[in-house]
Amino acid sequence: MNTCMAGDTITTIGLGSCVGIVLYERTKNIAGLVHIMLPDSTKIRQNQNKLKFADTGIQALVEELEKQGLSRKNMIAKIAGGAKMFQFSSDTAMGNIGEKNVEAVREVLKQYGIKIVSEDVGLNYGRTIVFDPVTKDLTVVTAGKQTHII
Template identity: 55%
Template sequence: MSKIIKVGMADANVCAAPDVITTLGLGSCVGIVLYDPVSKIAGLAHIMLPDSTKILNNSNKYKFADTAIDILIKDMMRIGANRNNLVAKIAGGAQMFNFGNSSEMMRIGDRNVEATKEKLAQLGIRILAEDTGANYGRTIEFYPETGLLHIKAVGRELKII
């Protein structure tokens, strides 16, 4: 019997097949799925901001792209994932509000996606698929058994990447 592992905002968790891992309400946040296809172990981080070094209160390491991914890898290895097998899928990073000026601060979704991609590239983790940007929120479910990421959005068809 498989369980559904829920990940909250600014949080992360890991699971192994046949369990499923999910997070709700990705707006400008990015859902980062790391996956070891050999052991069928997955991790999911729901990050809110790109860079912990720019924020004074940065004690929650899961909130930031630059710190959450490192912790997620350690947590996955602890339950049997092989670091060399890891691949990624990402979703979210929407521009939820249209601001008249496109100031850098307001591009939080884009910046979250960029920071996620930079961090994964530094770590040598390949992104297999992504569903990012646009102007709508997403809920994602990852199935380690198959390696498929289901992306749900209100008023849209189920997307599977």
């Protein structure tokens, strides 16, 4: 998890089944990003790294952005990642973790009343994302595909 202000960008590299969540307000040049790896912290014992879970990672990011002057009721989100990186003969939990991550992120953001304004999720390839808090552009870079902005 990290935050940035005007003059900087914020990025995360190598989103496969993981999901990158960017939170910001339309009228402020501050943003935050958390890179989550798993959907639910309650399913893992001794989970010291709360940032790797959708439920606790998003909570930490919301709280940090509130400390920096953003209002939860004005926050909006852009998300990317959640790919199905490996093909299994059956739809095992491991083979479907990207989809589970995306579902968990959507649910947690809904609980916080934070609207997702754009997303690039699913499919079968990894992503790197870069967010500019001034333009509000989330640049999505994928190997072998055209870079695009959401």
